[in-house]
Amino acid sequence: MYKIAVIGDYDSIYGFATLGLSICPVRNREETVDKLHQLAAGKYGIIYITERFAAEVTEVIEEYREQTFPAIIQIPGVSGNTGAGVGGVKKTVEQAVGSDILFSE
């Protein structure tokens, strides 16, 4: 059976524990990288990561981009929405179509 993990600063993610998700509080980049590799190798199908930490480890996330599992998904943290998640969606449109024809305002 696979599980879902959430990576981020403790204040952003402690609520998810009540839903039955595994929470992995991290404080800095090294911890995030370690945790990400550890979770991806383990039985985790989805890994949510707060945008702030995701921005620091983009190259690690990129490694898992081509694999079907795990899905690494950015979510906004308690400090607010940086728009990185929406930006990621726009980036895939750009990659597929050539230019962002759907969401550019």
Next chain:
Amino acid sequence: MASAQVNPTRMELTRLKKKRITAVRGHKLLKDKRDELMRRYLDLVRENMEVRKRVEAGILSANKNFVIAKAGMSEAELHTALMAPKQEINLVLDEENVMSVEIPKFDYKTRTADENDIYSYGFAFTSSDLDGAVKSLGDILPDMIRLAECEKACQLMAAEIEKTRRRVNALEHVIIPETEKNIKYITMKLDENERSTQIRLMKVKDMMLEEAHHYSET
């Protein structure tokens, strides 16, 4: 260009003709694949954006609720309340094949069927704001799972579309024109050889007649 390296032989010509047929067929198939992928991708990416906006708004308001809940009780109390989660989520992974792209399908089961099991604490010593906060987070969970599904599928499909598009373009603008050019070159070269052989034979015949009978055809 490449035509300089081509051997003007019949065997090479047959080989090139086969190659052109394969290339044209491959080009058609890949183009169809690209179009179908693109159609599905555009549907999916629109949904992805919608779900993402919903999830982000949901998380934002849930975070607000948690801050309010935190204000109503001490940090230690809050940690104790959330320390031992009752509920657990088991994820069932599945893959769906869309035009040879493996996109994920997530199905989840909670450990207990009771949806109230997300409240991992007794209600006596916690504020009601905490209940609201936990509930708001629980409500967006299905959307979050769907987001993971959509977003991963979009990423995988975008990569595949890019790859397919490159292949289509390479076939259309490089491989097929080049093969056709080479075929034309060989055909012309072979025709030219044939003509030159014929002329040579005619000339030899003339010379032999001249020598045997001192007779010229003209």
